[in-house]
Amino acid sequence: METVTRYDVIVIGGGVVGSLTARELTRLGARVLVLEAKSDVASGTTAANSGIVHAGFDAETGTNKAKLNVRGSAMMPALTKELSVRYQQIGALVTASGDEGLAGLEKLLERGKKNGVSGLSIVRGEALRALEPNLSTELDCALFATTSGIVCPYGLAIAAMGNAMDNGATLLRNTPVTSIEATDGGYLVNGTYFAKAVVDAAGLAAHKVAALAGFTGLKQHPRRGEYLLLDRNCGGTVKHTVFTLPTKAGKGILVSPTADGNLLLGPTAEDLPEGVNCAVTAAGQDKIIATAKKMVPSVPLGGRITSFAGLRAVGESGDFEISQKNGFVILTGIESPGLSAAPAIAELIGEMLGEAGLLPEKPMANFDPVRTVVRPKEMTDVERDALIRRDPAYGRIVCRCEEVSEGEIRDALRQNPPALTIDGIKRRTRATMGRCQGGFCTPSLVALVSRERKIDETKVAKGDGNSIIADRRTKGGN
Amino acid sequence: MANEKTNALPEIKVGLLVIGAGPAGLAAAVAAYDRGVRDILICERQDFAGGILPQCIHNGFGLKRFGEELTGPEYAGRYEKMAEERGIRIEYGATVTKLSHDRHATVLSDKGMRVYAADAVILAMGCRERPRGALPVVGTRPAGIYTAGCAQKMVNRMGLLPGREIVILGSGDIGLIMARRMTLEGAHVKAVCEVMDHPGGLRRNIVQCLDDFGIPLYLSTTVVEVEGDERVTSVTLAEVDERRRPIPGTERKVPCDTLLLSVGLIPENELTRQAGIEIDPVTNGAAVRENRETSIPGVFACGNVLHVHDLVDFVSEEGEIAGNAAADYLENAKKIETAPVAKIVAKNGVRYTVPELIGNGNTPKVTVFFRVSDSFRDATLIAENENGQILAKKVRRMVPGEMQRVDLPREKLVGTVTLSVATQG
Numbered sequence: 001m002e003t004v005t006r007y008d009v010i011v012i013g014g015g016v017v018g019s020l021t022a023r024e025l026t027r028l029g030a031r032v033l034v035l036e037a038k039s040d041v042a043s044g045t046t047a048a049n050s051g052i053v054h055a056g057f058d059a060e061t062g063t064n065k066a067k068l069n070v071r072g073s074a075m076m077p078a079l080t081k082e083l084s085v086r087y088q089q090i091g092a093l094v095t096a097s098g099d100e101g102l103a104g105l106e107k108l109l110e111r112g113k114k115n116g117v118s119g120l121s122i123v124r125g126e127a128l129r130a131l132e133p134n135l136s137t138e139l140d141c142a143l144f145a146t147t148s149g150i151v152c153p154y155g156l157a158i159a160a161m162g163n164a165m166d167n168g169a170t171l172l173r174n175t176p177v178t179s180i181e182a183t184d185g186g187y188l189v190n191g192t193y194f195a196k197a198v199v200d201a202a203g204l205a206a207h208k209v210a211a212l213a214g215f216t217g218l219k220q221h222p223r224r225g226e227y228l229l230l231d232r233n234c235g236g237t238v239k240h241t242v243f244t245l246p247t248k249a250g251k252g253i254l255v256s257p258t259a260d261g262n263l264l265l266g267p268t269a270e271d272l273p274e275g276v277n278c279a280v281t282a283a284g285q286d287k288i289i290a291t292a293k294k295m296v297p298s299v300p301l302g303g304r305i306t307s308f309a310g311l312r313a314v315g316e317s318g319d320f321e322i323s324q325k326n327g328f329v330i331l332t333g334i335e336s337p338g339l340s341a342a343p344a345i346a347e348l349i350g351e352m353l354g355e356a357g358l359l360p361e362k363p364m365a366n367f368d369p370v371r372t373v374v375r376p377k378e379m380t381d382v383e384r385d386a387l388i389r390r391d392p393a394y395g396r397i398v399c400r401c402e403e404v405s406e407g408e409i410r411d412a413l414r415q416n417p418p419a420l421t422i423d424g425i426k427r428r429t430r431a432t433m434g435r436c437q438g439g440f441c442t443p444s445l446v447a448l449v450s451r452e453r454k455i456d457e458t459k460v461a462k463g464d465g466n467s468i469i470a471d472r473r474t475k476g477g478n
Numbered sequence: 479m480a481n482e483k484t485n486a487l488p489e490i491k492v493g494l495l496v497i498g499a500g501p502a503g504l505a506a507a508v509a510a511y512d513r514g515v516r517d518i519l520i521c522e523r524q525d526f527a528g529g530i531l532p533q534c535i536h537n538g539f540g541l542k543r544f545g546e547e548l549t550g551p552e553y554a555g556r557y558e559k560m561a562e563e564r565g566i567r568i569e570y571g572a573t574v575t576k577l578s579h580d581r582h583a584t585v586l587s588d589k590g591m592r593v594y595a596a597d598a599v600i601l602a603m604g605c606r607e608r609p610r611g612a613l614p615v616v617g618t619r620p621a622g623i624y625t626a627g628c629a630q631k632m633v634n635r636m637g638l639l640p641g642r643e644i645v646i647l648g649s650g651d652i653g654l655i656m657a658r659r660m661t662l663e664g665a666h667v668k669a670v671c672e673v674m675d676h677p678g679g680l681r682r683n684i685v686q687c688l689d690d691f692g693i694p695l696y697l698s699t700t701v702v703e704v705e706g707d708e709r710v711t712s713v714t715l716a717e718v719d720e721r722r723r724p725i726p727g728t729e730r731k732v733p734c735d736t737l738l739l740s741v742g743l744i745p746e747n748e749l750t751r752q753a754g755i756e757i758d759p760v761t762n763g764a765a766v767r768e769n770r771e772t773s774i775p776g777v778f779a780c781g782n783v784l785h786v787h788d789l790v791d792f793v794s795e796e797g798e799i800a801g802n803a804a805a806d807y808l809e810n811a812k813k814i815e816t817a818p819v820a821k822i823v824a825k826n827g828v829r830y831t832v833p834e835l836i837g838n839g840n841t842p843k844v845t846v847f848f849r850v851s852d853s854f855r856d857a858t859l860i861a862e863n864e865n866g867q868i869l870a871k872k873v874r875r876m877v878p879g880e881m882q883r884v885d886l887p888r889e890k891l892v893g894t895v896t897l898s899v900a901t902q903g
Contacts, residue, residue: 229611233751277707279618306611308619381487381584385591392588397523397573437609439625443632457638467621467708470638474663 007033010195014041018201019160020346022169027367028350029360032169037176039464040424042157044203048310051153054337055145057112064320066115068341075343082369083159086259092148092241095139104245105143119146134296152259153339154427163371165416180213197327197358204313210330220332222311225267226284231303234263253291265292278309324352399441401434413452423463487593493517495596497574500529502781503602504557505794509801511564521572528554533634542791577749598776598804605782608742617703622710626652626740641736645713646670647701651679653740658687667693673700743786760830761785768833768844769803785832820891827899836891843885850876858900863893
């Protein structure tokens with residue numbers, strides 16, 4: 001018989017919600033195990049979304065979405081500072097035109113106030129032009145939300161998981177959940193891991209995971225959002241996140257700088273049956289371009305460096321569905337504004353499990369909430385010079401486009417949660433994310449992964465499963 | 479030592495700073511040295527000289543320059559040796575991260591950061607390959623999609639084979655070379671697709687790399703979709719119309735595990751832009767005079783950072799022009815800055831010219847390099863300005879994939895000179 005390892009809580013899914021939940025439960029004193037199906041945390045919905053921290057005026061007052069978005073957004077500045085995650089409160093503009101548009105904005109403003117959002121105002125004409133000079137002249141009014149921000153979504157998840165691990169949490173990757181057995185006043189997962197409480201934060205697969213534990217009848221479907229990403233030299237095209245008035249399908253296509261300084265266009269919103277992948281489509285790309293041009297006619301499409309798509313989990317109610325029964329917490333329908341709400345969702349889960357008596361009596365005594373990352377590019381020249389003299393690896397540039405050094409890549413391969421793949425390095429350091437998209441540095445990254453992980457170069461993968469970069473030697477290669 | 483209080487690194491003076499030790503930078507440094515410049519420093523971001531040449535292990539280099547056929551590493555070795563014999567300093571692993579209009583360069587290496595204040599600068603940073611994201615190819619983003627140069631590095635420098643069943647998009651020279659290389663390594667190159675109605679690379683490479691190995695080339699054909707979740711499983715090809723739009727109904731799925739991209743090279747001018755140097759929108763390189771001087775006096779550009787060349791021999795030639803000009807500039811204590819006397823404008827069939835500005839020179843002839851936008855047979859190349867025709871030259875054959883050159887009489891080059899192609903009938 002296999003040995004069973006016991007934890008206080010098992011978190012299923014290492015997206016931004018699962019990662020922040022693992023950190024919060026660790027802080028509250030729990031022994032936490034995180035099971036991630038893929039080769040890295042933050043590789044599902046968290047890897048491909050807009051990266052916007054919404055102010056919270058969009059959701060209907062009183063819903064989970066409204067409450068948790070507003071709370072999560074308020075937590076974001078302090079949280080990202082603790083975790084050294086890129087976050088900027090740049091503000092958002094929901095743009096419209098004419099009397100009808102203005103009426104729509106006023107409704108949003110009212111709702112925002114009811115939801116408890118501060119820093120909202122309506123701007124018109126010249127004042128709007130001054131805020132956003134490249135905005136289409138067709139758009140003459142906007143709701144200005146000063147508390148809206150941008151964050152690196154996978155950066156937040158990786159940092160939260162890393163900090164949880166630094167404080168004792170365990171992460172297992174490439175570990176899909178295949179069985180959950182209610183037993184002994186708790187849950188036995190995959191026949192190997194036992195805990196009194198389970199948090200099902202499996203995103204798109206959350207309803208399937210819940211069904212394994214006998215919680216059947218939940219429904220979710222994927223909604224695909226496609227994006228276009230432009231070069232960093234286009235990041236200044238707009239200064240704020242620019243939307244148009246939201247519709248039922250979502251907040252619509254936006255034009256926004258990203259936390260890393262690129263310009264992002266998207267997403268589309270396409271409801272799909274289960275089992276589809278993250279492909280981008282010609283129709284989707286055309287739609288993004290057409291809509292973005294309506295908002296910002298001068299959008300510099302020549303600067304596009306990549307396109308990608310992400311899937312959001314849409315539930316039946318349209319709201320975030322969060323329940324706890326017998327210590328089993330299920331999270332379904334965590335679509336937008338899931339990223340903004342994630343810190344508050346983690347807090348809520350902590351409260352739910354605490355009230356159910358499933359957490360230790362006292363929080364962890366010596367929990368260290370701080371995770372630091374060495375970022376030479378953000379230093380002054382003098383600081384960077386001193387750093388390189390201490391550790392020359394920070395002076396060897398591997399990714400020329402994003403100016404990422406060997407030292408940072410080495411850190412990504414060592415620091416919790418250590419990168420295992422090229423995509424893992426990419427999400428931690430931005431290597432391969434620049435204008436050449438890895439054309440120059442991919443071979444060097446293969447060599448570095450091989451060196452640090454002590455695996456053969458022919459075993460280095462881009463991401464999940466069979467995604468080996470080059471799986472055999474040449475005739476003369478050894 | 480760095481000054482902690484002012485937060486500025488100390489400045490180190492240097493006569494001529496060359497950015498990049500590829501074929502352009504090496505030739506420029508050697509030429510400047512031979513003209514008497516002694517205080518030369520080359521900053522090279524890689525750990526070796528030669529730029530991309532060390533991974534180009536095929537032959538075909540040096541026919542024009544050395545009158546013999548060399549491999550890439552051999553060609554690079556010749557210039558490396560010349561630099562070494564002259565004692566020209568090369569800093570390896572040294573990335574220039576900033577360049578200012580007053581010729582101050584911030585350099586990063588594993589020895590630290592420093593700022594070089596240079597009297598003259600030669601830009602020789604080369605170019606990069608256009609990535610997939612710049613193309614309208616839809617579908618997933620699995621492993622198995624590489625630029626041809628990236629695959630070439632893995633095969634030739636690391637001994638790694640990045641795939642077995644290959645489709646290549648783009649018939650640029652690197653794509654053609656890699657079609658042959660992958661075949662020699664036992665991979666199966668199923669198709670080379672070219673969106674244009676003519677090959678992008680040199681004719682000799684079509685013959686030697688595709689025809690000799692029976693690799694099919696599909697013109698007016700592109701890749702419209704990639705499939706595969708973890709690794710590429712297939713790509714979809716489609717024929718395109720004259721405006722390069724895919725023609726519905728011509729789609730054809732080709733199972734493969736690898737897509738190599740050879741879809742264009744982009745001069746790496748981030749530093750050039752940072753310094754505020756004027757850029758030509760067609761070449762994406764600096765707008766230069768015939769001595770390869772940019773819009774900032776004392777800053778010169780040569781090689782693929784200026785415009786993408788077909789042959790390294792011409793890169794070296796251009797490096798020499800820039801190196802000589804930098805030596806002239808450094809010798810001339812007064813550094814006379816005169817406005818250009820003429821501007822060359824590319825028209826009807828001519829896509830761009832290098833140089834595009836004329837001034838400061840004293841040779842009786844000015845050699846102008848150019849590319850045509852279409853294939854021409856038995857056409858006439860015409861240079862003219864408001865004073866009339868300067869030159870009308872019969873040309874038997876010109877194709878976009880091969881750089882052309884023409885000598886123009888200097889005394890006639892004033893005002894706006896247009897260069898165009900006229901066809902009979």
